[in-house]
Amino acid sequence: MExxxxxxxxxxxxxxxxxxxxxxxxxxxxxxxxxxxxxxAQVSRSGASVFAAGVILAPEEGDDLDAxxxxxxxxxxxxNDQDWVKVFLEDQVKRIKDLIAFGVxxxxxxxxxxxxxxxRGHQVTRIAMFHGKKMMEAMxxxxxxxxxxxxxxxxxxxxxxxxxxxxxxxxxxIGFQARSGEPVAFLSPAVVLAAGxxxxxxxxxxxxxxxxxxxxxxxxxxxxxxxxEFCMNSNITIWERKYxxxxxxxxxxxxxxxxxxxxxxxxxxxxxxxxxxxxxxTLARAxxxxxxxxxxxxxxxxxxxxxETFERFERVIPKLMRVFKDGGIDPGKxxxxxxxxxxxxxxxxxxxxxxxxxxxxxxxGLLAAGACSCNLVHGTYSVGGVNLAYCCVxxxxxxxxxxxxxxxxxVGTIPRKEIDQKVxxxxxxxxxxxxxPDDVMLAYRRxxxxxxxSLFPNETRMQFILNKLEELDGIKxxxxxxxxxxxxxxxxxxxxxxxxxxxxxxIRKESRGDLYREDFPFRDDISWLKWINIQHTDExxxxxxxxxxxxxxxxxxxxxxxIPYPVQFHFS
Amino acid sequence: MGIQAxxxxxxxxxxxxxxxxxxxxxxxxxxxxxxxxxPGDCDCCYLxxxxxxxxxxxxxxxxxxxxxxxx
Numbered sequence: 188m189e190x191x192x193x194x195x196x197x198x199x200x201x202x203x204x205x206x207x208x209x210x211x212x213x214x215x216x217x218x219x220x221x222x223x224x225x226x227x228a229q230v231s232r233s234g235a236s237v238f239a240a241g242v243i244l245a246p247e248e249g250d251d252l253d254a255x256x257x258x259x260x261x262x263x264x265x266x267n268d269q270d271w272v273k274v275f276l277e278d279q280v281k282r283i284k285d286l287i288a289f290g291v292x293x294x295x296x297x298x299x300x301x302x303x304x305x306x307r308g309h310q311v312t313r314i315a316m317f318h319g320k321k322m323m324e325a326m327x328x329x330x331x332x333x334x335x336x337x338x339x340x341x342x343x344x345x346x347x348x349x350x351x352x353x354x355x356x357x358x359x360x361i362g363f364q365a366r367s368g369e370p371v372a373f374l375s376p377a378v379v380l381a382a383g384x385x386x387x388x389x390x391x392x393x394x395x396x397x398x399x400x401x402x403x404x405x406x407x408x409x410x411x412x413x414x415x416e417f418c419m420n421s422n423i424t425i426w427e428r429k430y431x432x433x434x435x436x437x438x439x440x441x442x443x444x445x446x447x448x449x450x451x452x453x454x455x456x457x458x459x460x461x462x463x464x465x466x467x468x469t470l471a472r473a474x475x476x477x478x479x480x481x482x483x484x485x486x487x488x489x490x491x492x493x494x495e496t497f498e499r500f501e502r503v504i505p506k507l508m509r510v511f512k513d514g515g516i517d518p519g520k521x522x523x524x525x526x527x528x529x530x531x532x533x534x535x536x537x538x539x540x541x542x543x544x545x546x547x548x549x550x551x552g553l554l555a556a557g558a559c560s561c562n563l564v565h566g567t568y569s570v571g572g573v574n575l576a577y578c579c580v581x582x583x584x585x586x587x588x589x590x591x592x593x594x595x596x597x598v599g600t601i602p603r604k605e606i607d608q609k610v611x612x613x614x615x616x617x618x619x620x621x622x623x624p625d626d627v628m629l630a631y632r633r634x635x636x637x638x639x640x641s642l643f644p645n646e647t648r649m650q651f652i653l654n655k656l657e658e659l660d661g662i663k664x665x666x667x668x669x670x671x672x673x674x675x676x677x678x679x680x681x682x683x684x685x686x687x688x689x690x691x692x693x694i695r696k697e698s699r700g701d702l703y704r705e706d707f708p709f710r711d712d713i714s715w716l717k718w719i720n721i722q723h724t725d726e727x728x729x730x731x732x733x734x735x736x737x738x739x740x741x742x743x744x745x746x747x748x749x750i751p752y753p754v755q756f757h758f759s
Numbered sequence: 760m761g762i763q764a765x766x767x768x769x770x771x772x773x774x775x776x777x778x779x780x781x782x783x784x785x786x787x788x789x790x791x792x793x794x795x796x797x798p799g800d801c802d803c804c805y806l807x808x809x810x811x812x813x814x815x816x817x818x819x820x821x822x823x824x825x826x827x828x829x830x
Contacts, residue, residue, distance in 0.1 A: 228781040232806055237781075320806075340778075365783060388800070388824065395802040396781040428828065430820045431803065475830050506805060510820040529829040625799065625824075632827040641829050670783055670797055 191361070191370040191606050195339065197223040198593030199586070200359060200375035202344045203401065204230035206239075206575060207557025208381035209326040210282075210582025211589060215379075216333045218590035223373060224336055227343040227365055227673075228396055231320070231327040234383045235397060235558065236578065239319030240433040241503035242306050242440070243579075244572035245283050251311070252276045253741070258311045259573070260742040262466075263566020264699055265716055266414075266537075269740040274544055275564045275580050282579035283315065290325045293317045294503060306440035307464050307571035314572035316437070316503045339373075341365045343673050344400065345613045347378065347408040347553065348605060350598075357408060357552035358598045361609045368669035370610045376552060376596030377589035380405060380540060381582060384558040385532040385684045386420070388628050388674065398677030399532055399684040401559030405540045406683060411549035411722045413541040413561040416691035416702050418684060419641065420533030421471030423487075425526040430514050434500070434507035435487075435525075436571045439464050441496050443489050445474075446522060447482040457753045465753075466568045468701040471527035472754035475638050479756065486522035529641045532684035536574060537565035537700075541720060546585035549722070552592065556585035563718075567700025616675045621663030624674040631659055631678070635685060639758045645705040649689050656686050691719050694730060698752040708755050712747040760823045761801030762808075762816065765793060769815035776807040776816060799823050 199215045201208045204226035212224040226233050246255060255276055260267045287293065287300055294316040296302030303313035330336055344362035349355060359374040385399025406412055423435040435443075445463050447453045457473045458465035465473075474485045497519060501508050516523055539562070540548050540555035548555050557578040564577055634655055635641055640648055660682045664675045697711035698704050720731045737743045762784060765776075772793050776785050785807060786796040801823060808816040 228783070229778045232779045232810075233781045237806070238804065320809075341783075366786070395800075395804075425826075425828065429822075429826065431822060432820070471829075478830055509805065510803075513820045526828055526830075629825055629827070632825075636827050636829050638830045670800075673783070674800075 190603070191372050191610050193369065194372045194374060194601060195223055196374045196598070197221045197337065198375060199223070199377045199379065199589040200225070200373045201379045201381055202360060203234065203381035203383055203557070203559070204338070205234035205236035205381065205383055205557060206323065206326065206578035207582035207585070208379070209330050210579055211379045211381055211556050211586035212330055212336050213333065214583045214586030215590040215593065216336045218587065220335065220590040220593045222336045223339060223375065224330065225339045225342050225344055225362065225373065227341070229340050230330065230338060231323040233396060236575070237320050237323045238433060238506070239322065239575055240507070241316045241318065241437045242314040242572040242575075243317065244279060244570065244576035245301055245303055245313055245315035246276050246280050247283070247301065248280060254311045257742050259564065259569040260566060262308050263569040264710065265566060265712065265737060265744055266699070266718065266735060267566035267569070268563035269742060270544060271563050275577065278580040278583065279576045282576070282583060286322070286579070289329050291317055291322045294499065304440050305464070306436050308461060308466060309464070309570050312570050314440070316499070318503055318505070342371055343676065344382070344404070345676055346404050346609050348372070348374070348602060348609065349408050350602060352599070354551060355409065357550050358602070360404070361606055361613070363613070363669070363672070365673055366669055368672060372606045374598045374601065375593060376598055377593035378553050379546070379585045379589050380553065380555040380559050381557045381585070382559045384420070385681055386530040388677065399680045400677070401555070402539050403680035403683045405548065405553065405555065405559070406687065406723050408550060408553070409723050410553055411541040411720050412539060412687065413563075413718050413720050414538035415687045415721060416695045416719060417536070417567060417700050418533065418538045418688040418691075419529065419531040419701050420536070421467050421527045421529045421642070421701060423467065423470055423474070423525055424528040426510065427514065427516065427524050428526055430510045431528060432507045432510045434504035437500060437504050438487060438489065441492060443487050446486050446488050447477045448484060449482060453477050453482070468568060469753050471529060472642050472703060472756065474527050475642050476754050476756045479638065484524045485526070487525050488522040489518040490520065490522065492519065529636055531635045531641050532681065532688050536568050537562045542581070544584070545588040546581050547588060552596070554585045554589050556581035613676065616664055616679060617666040617672055618663045619665065621665040624664055624666070624671055624678045627659060627662050627664065628674070628678050628681070631682065634659070643703055643705050643756045643758055644692070646693060649693055653686065653689050656682055656689070687721060690728070691721060694719055694732070703752055703754070705757050708752050710750040710752060712744050713749065716747070760819050760821045761803050762795055762798060762818050764817050765795060766815040769813040771813060773812065775810050775812065779806045779810045781806065
């Protein structure tokens with residue numbers, strides 16, 4: 188077996204250099220930890236944070252945070268961890284001030300530092316607007332200015348290293364330089380997974396380098412994962428059925444109208460309160476139902492927007508404006524056709540590695556932050572801007588706790604044999620003959636994305652998908668170089684995340700958030716105010732269904748009942 | 760579709776785009792010249808074109824990879 192020579196040791200290893208990872212690295216380093224921050228591409232040019240299309244939840248001093256909590260919990264369908272929501276709101280007031288101090292350019296309102304608006308789901312809560320790339324450049328500059336952070340880029344982490352002497356604990360990770368293929372071992376008593384979500388090579392539109400590796404490697408190591416049945420995402424990002432670009436949150440906030448082929452604002456019937464500012468899971472299914480029932484195509488109407496609004500878009504979501512321009516579309520003059528970009532798996536919001544208030548996972552030594560952790564601030568999905576705010580809050584908390592663990596702990600002897608075994612195992616995905624990762628990924632997308640499987644499944648169809656996923660997972664992959672090797676690893680991780688998603692979906696017998704079941708087309712607050720936890724062990728996957736402790740939370744549903752899902756559609 | 764070309768007359772081989780691309784589409788060859796190595800993986804993110812100091816890169820917003828829509 189080939190030996191891995193390159194070993195990088197530090198107090199804290201942060202896997203992923205997006206918004207959450209940068210915050211974790213910053214905070215840990217501030218507290219004196221030696222930090223290694225690893226990214227598969229270049230920090231500020233990698234992951235979803237760079238393309239954040241412009242909004243972050245922005246509580247300020249003087250806001251009624253109890254009212255904010257209530258809105259977040261009611262929108263989140265009571266699946267929120269309300270202890271997390273409270274600390275999240277208190278912390279985010281400080282994190283926003285930090286971001287301003289780091290030089291992140293927010294849209295201003297007169298003399299005030301923040302011009303806050305309403306967006307998706309907001310009535311009491313508010314979001315601030317900014318440009319994603321400029322935000323990440325400010326974070327990169329801040330991280331780069333701190334002596335005890337070592338940046339290791341273009342390195343793909345593939346698995347965690349786990350020691351089992353007195354107790355099972357995570358002591359680092361292995362990865363590969365993304366171009367040379369050189370294996371690297373990272374050893375740290377505290378590992379923060381901030382690897383983002385899972386939408387690889389789907390044409391997701393600008394976040395394609397996220398392979399779901401964070402969730403996949405945590406699963407393999409045996410960490411508890413939560414809410415995986417919600418592990419999909421239905422963003423409205425496909426324009427004229429050929430261009431993919433985010434930005435819909437800003438359009439919703441500015442008052443965009445969604446029209447069917449009869450020119451009707453159909454969202455009035457699916458969400459009479461929020462109308463076009465409804466959640467993505469409702470929007471995607473409403474768009475699909477309108478189209479499948481013959482009232483498509485669906486268009487976004489921005490003809491009533493002012494010049495100032497479009498100028499703001501040029502500052503905050505310039506990519507979308509550029510895509511329209513290059514595509515010959517003038518949204519000020521014509522409505523633009525749009526289609527949901529369904530991604531399975533595709534967790535952005537509220538599913539992943541279960542963490543406590545200090546971002547510790549169920550595995551000693553492993554913490555998680557950002558989109559690969561289970562964001563229980565959201566419940567299912569609360570309001571726009573929570574994801575990025577959660578990256579700041581959870582990143583900071585994870586960094587703080589990681590510094591404490593990392594500075595006090597030790598990895599012990601270097602586990603040379605385990606490192607070499609894990610490297611060999613990862614490399615085993617490379618075969619001389621077989622199908623290309625691209626072809627299998629396309630087969631995967633064609634399998635899971637049609638609306639009857641992604642948006643409106645039932646038990647039979649989900650079981651069918653699970654059987655097919657086993658087949659896809661068994662296909663030998665022909666890999667010619669390191670570039671393809673990275674794609675092969677991502678494919679494996681995506682299939683694992685998808686399996687977990689459908690396994691969990693079969694357990695939850697109701698419809699809530701981004702899980703709609705044709706066979707249980709209602710939200711069931713009598714039986715399903717619960718979290719589904721899955722943990723991989725040597726004996727198989729252990730499932731534990733946990734009651735949300737609503738009795739001790741400040742906000743509860745007025746009555747427990749079954750509520751029809753806002754969009755109902757039946758294929759059978 | 761996606762990244763279309765790197766203009767040889769404008770490119771100074773500064774390699775900024777090689778670093779910028781999240782998808783590892785652009786590489787530097789053994790001859791020291793920058794080239795589009797994996798055009799099929801281009802995600803139309805425009806980062807390379809925005810970062811290029813000489814405007815040498817052209818990107819079209821339509822993706823190369825097959826489009827799979829849910830309906």
